[in-house]
Amino acid sequence: MTDETRLSELRAKFGRVPPAPDEPSPKPLTLREKQPRFEGLVSGHRACQGCGEALAARLVMESAGPDVMVANATGCLEVFTTPWPQSAWHVPWIHSLFENAPAVASGMEAAMKAQGKKTKVLAFGGDGGTYDIGFQALSGMLERYHNILYVCYDNEAYMNTGIQRSSSTPHAASTTTSPAGKDRMGKRHLKKDLLSIIAAHHVPYAASASVAFPADLQRKVRYAMGIEGPTFIVVHSPCPLGWKHASALTIEVARRAVECGLFPLVELERGSLSNVMPIRSPRPVRDYLEVQGRFAHLMKDKDPRAEKERDHLQALADYNIATFGLAGAAQDANDTGGAAAVGRGGPLVGGM
Amino acid sequence: MAVLTRGAYALPGTSLDFKTGNWRSTEVPAHVHAKAPCHGACPAGEDQQAWFGLLQQNNLEGAWRELVSANPLPAITGRVCPHPCETACNRVTLDGALAIHNVERWLGDRAIEHGWAYPAAAPAADAPVVAIVGAGPAGLSAAWHCVRLGLRAEIFEALPEAGGLLRSGIPPTRLPRDVIDAEIERLLAVPGITLNLRARLGRDVTLDGLRRSHAAVLLGPGCQEGKDWSVQGAVPVDLHEGLALLREFMDVGAFPPGDRVIVHGGGNTAMDLCRMLKRAGAGHVTLVTASGLPGPETDPGDVINVVPRELEEALEEGVEIIAHATINRLIMKGSKVTGVEVVSLRKLKGADGRTKRVSFEGTERVLPVDLVVPCVGERVSPEGLEGLLRGGYLRSVDAWGRLAADGVIAMGDARGDRGTVAEAIGDGRRAALAAAALVAGAPEPQEDAREVLQANALNTRYYPPRARSAAPKLPVEARTFEAEIEGCIGSDAALAEAARCLSCGNCLACDNCWTFCPDNAVIKTVELARDGSHYVFDLDYCKGCGLCAAECPTGYIQMVAEA
Structure with missing residues (x-):
């Protein structure tokens, strides 16, 4: 299929033929319709105030769309975007079960292939649907080498059902099923290193991203969209309700997670580390913990157990920094400082 | 809302029918044009942020026009102003205040060089x-x-x-x-x-x-007119009052003879005079001032009231300063002064709460002098x-x-x-x-009564570090009566300084609010919105989470109580 026919097909599908200058447009576009970005996930969705996942999904759709379709696992994203009879999606979208989004997406991709179409299939899941429940379907999808971008919105617990711990919940976080109290300091176990497991499938591209660094996140999505084959991105998406922080702090919390080393931003191609976002000046893990209610029990200064767990989390962060080489040698346009730089008129590309 | 029967599929985009704006509880984002602190501190009423913004857009003449809309003499103030704007600058907490003073001078000089016309229409022939x-x-x-x-x-x-x-x-x-x-x-x-x-x-x-x-x-x-000055009634016959002496020097080109000079006072005139006397060849020039020198132990209200860089340069040039002291007695030979008795003093609060100067007995010392110059102010x-x-x-x-x-x-x-x-x-x-x-016939003139933006309203995380540029300065040996001591910062450094401006309280069009809103409730416009930014809030969908305000680098977005 030539680009020209593909383009006319897309125009017919989306009806966005721009009117000629002399042609009166039928109805003037509203400001919202004139937004210079693709809105695949529109307003009116029922996410909570300051939802990191809604933000992450919107950012992903902006860079991936419009020629995409989505298979969505059960979870917050599915629930808050599609309260019957409404939908916030501006692309074909399907939800089947908690555990089978990668399998459904595999079928969609096979159907596109059979029809000779190039529409890219995306599969979305939360950390519950990805790290736990849909894990074997995801593994199968990667192994069968489907041309699918899987995006995991990682908010580190089953938020939709009431904040139950998942295998993605970080060590020592308090959830309703790993409550902090007399006997335990929150979750006993460690956060699963899913990215290494994905990378072990030898897929072309697997990356972690964060809502605090939207330009970096969107670059990774665009890169993955250009790859023919299974690709995977996990996006750290704070949940004000489950993490117990103010809704205005979503970005700040996500940023601190990256800057302390607990959520490293890395890219793996064919199983090997190809890129990392260096941390300009690593901050103590305490900065990250103290703004979240789910770690409030670690902030008790007189409790030796709290001190031990804080040191444990700091050791995990230090381990990440050492393992991935996150401590940059010098200031760099792509480190956590440079990636955030803005100036008059927008983000500073290559800004220090 | 579209009515759908059971089993129907959702129409694409129909969630737009559901206005999540009614979820907001107490606060709503608003664009608040607070005064930048430089603007708030400027005695001339300049809005430095505004003309730095135009410099960032490389609109040099526009920046100068904005500058002279408050201060028509920028090449002059860019040389003599004690620049309270720089003291107030919010960037001071990051990597040093902006060199506003030096950039103002550069811009003023540029206007003279290029002959930019003062932006004002000629008043009507019959105007009052x-x-x-x-x-x-x-x-x-x-x-x-x-x-x-x-x-x-x-x-x-x-x-x-x-x-x-x-x-x-x-x-x-x-x-x-x-x-x-x-x-x-x-x-x-x-x-x-x-x-x-x-x-x-x-x-x-x-x-x-x-x-x-x-x-x-x-x-x-x-x-x-110089204020009357005497010490316990004694006035030397050859008294030269400070400002008059300075004026005389500029006309005549010479000071009265004297190797040991004491200047009494603590303002810019006193400081200028000390430096001129020193340069004219006086061996010892001593300033006696009741105020203190800037330092960690000095109360900010008690610091000598001169431009800091002038004080620094004066000390470099060898002017001696006796702080927290006054002249207690003139030692006269006939009606000519030959020495002064200096005593330490402090400004202390008395029982009635008023500040008084208290001199301390036993701290008197006598200094031989040829000339005493009072610089205690004019009327x-x-x-x-x-x-x-x-x-x-x-x-x-x-x-x-x-x-x-x-x-x-x-x-x-x-x-x-x-x-x-x-x-x-x-x-x-x-x-x-x-x-x-x-x-x-209007009742009252109006002054800009906006609040000044505080440093904690900024999100400085988004500003890349940039070091302050310094203007060149003549070395002490090369300083004469004519040559200007401070040099021009130069175009490159001036524009680099402009790029350092944080734009406190004003939209940078950085897209942060537009990018970070989880609800698509920030709409970007190509045209300038009514409030001078490129964004409008679609309150139909804004849930009031406050992310845009938290991530706005300049503090231009603030959460305000819902009307």
């Missing part, structure tokens, strides 16, 4: 005429602002040259004469301003006459102002400088509580506003 007494910084500023407000200005200056204290009180090492000439000449060429030289109040014109012939009278006569010459002076000054209780006599407005040093060129320029602007209100 305002009389301005004194062509110093206050009078010149008032004339400029009168023209901007559609009035004609007629200036009456006693001396044969315009400039006032700029010429008589500031040495050319700080303010070269060709800069004064160039800038004032350009300003006086603005249509609507007429200048009458050699027209002295009380001799050539009278206040009553001016009040009859003009719509309003703005008084900027400056302070011409208004009463000529032609009989009946208006209170305690030597044209005191006014209101910010606009209005006096008891109808249509008479005071400005500049003559008000008694001023002391810098920038304050005089600000007074000129306010006096012109008050005059315009008077002419128009």
